[in-house]
Amino acid sequence: MAIATQGRYSSSDWTTRYRLLYSDTGRNWKPYHQDGNIWAFTGNSNTESVVRHDLQHAIVAQYLRIIPLDWSEEGRIGLRLEIYGCPYWADVINFDGQGVISYRFKMKKMKILKDVIALKFKTAESEGVILHGEGQQGDYITLELRRGRLLLQINLGMALTSGSLLDDHHWHSVVIERYRRNVNFTLDQHTQHFRTNGEFDHLDLDYELSFGGMPYSGKPISGGRRNFKGCMESINYNGENITDLARRKKLDTSSFVSYMLLFV
CATH class of the missing domain: 2.60.120.260 (Galactose-binding domain-like)
Known part of the structure; x- marks a missing residue:
């Protein structure tokens, strides 16, 4: 451009x-x-x-x-x-603060050595869970907005914040790259490099990764966490285009009270 x-x-x-x-x-x-x-x-x-x-x-x-x-x-x-410049085409998912998109792994229990998660989000809300995955052994990964800042938590022993005033209703891009215990956390071209604590390299997740909030379990959400309210686009997990899968109804979107895909 x-x-x-x-x-x-x-x-x-x-x-x-x-x-x-x-x-x-x-x-x-x-x-x-x-x-x-x-x-x-x-x-x-x-x-x-x-x-x-x-x-x-x-x-x-x-x-x-x-x-x-x-x-x-x-x-x-x-x-x-x-x-x-050039034309830009994107599938934009509008999250209403109620629904969650669930990406289910092909194998029911995943021991993950390497992760690459990328997405863009836009919101006017200062709080909200953007993605979450967890396993029965206590492993988890959570990316959420808290007071307008991004908080990344990985159970391997690390919590990291990035940015501020991210509830400005502008698009922000996020990339999380993890290989064993080495993590790159990038927000709007600014990258933080760190190494997680703990002894294990694998992240043991059960069978799904949720976007837009915590998966519904019938129990109250811990810590007063809210679901994400706003828009996401270009959601990608380990080479899988999550946004495109949602558009083609290949993912579980049944928890949505209202579910919209916007094409821009």
Whole structure:
């Protein structure tokens, strides 16, 4: 993806520095970040030269907004703009805070040495369980929002938080990569590396992984945990496209009071 600018044709008007904001609704706007900072792009020094910037990472948006920061001393703000990108197709699942999607393993009891879990989420709620899996021996993995931060818990002996104010109704991407006791936890391109405590390399889960909350057992949810309320897309577990399986009704979605797949 790239952005290119020129000044206003046949004038003394151009923009020398600007910021880029983007949105998928036209209401909530997010500034483009690069190198961990809200990025200011270098613009033009005349009306005709083209200044192009290739974005360090892709953004998904329906709307863009340019905020001029500095402009020509000889004239006013002027801008011709060209955006380079590609169409984006995603299956978006809307979670209502009641339902849970259950991905059931082919074998009833799994001793898992390696995991790769990836997803994107968007919510206005500060609390909610995004995914959970557990086994009869006490092993578990839970990813949840607490006070607008992400909390990852793995029973191998580790709890880790990441981010803040994640209930901003913007899309956030998460990747969890675990091999034996080594874990990479990535939130919006920021990766934390750690090694779990304990003696065992395997994560023993029974037969399913739940997305959107804790699986229904007839018992009250421990710790006052809430189910996730918001949207998820691009859910992937060890190469399986969970979102696509849900769209094709290959997963258990019977716990949903209302269940929606949105195609954007």
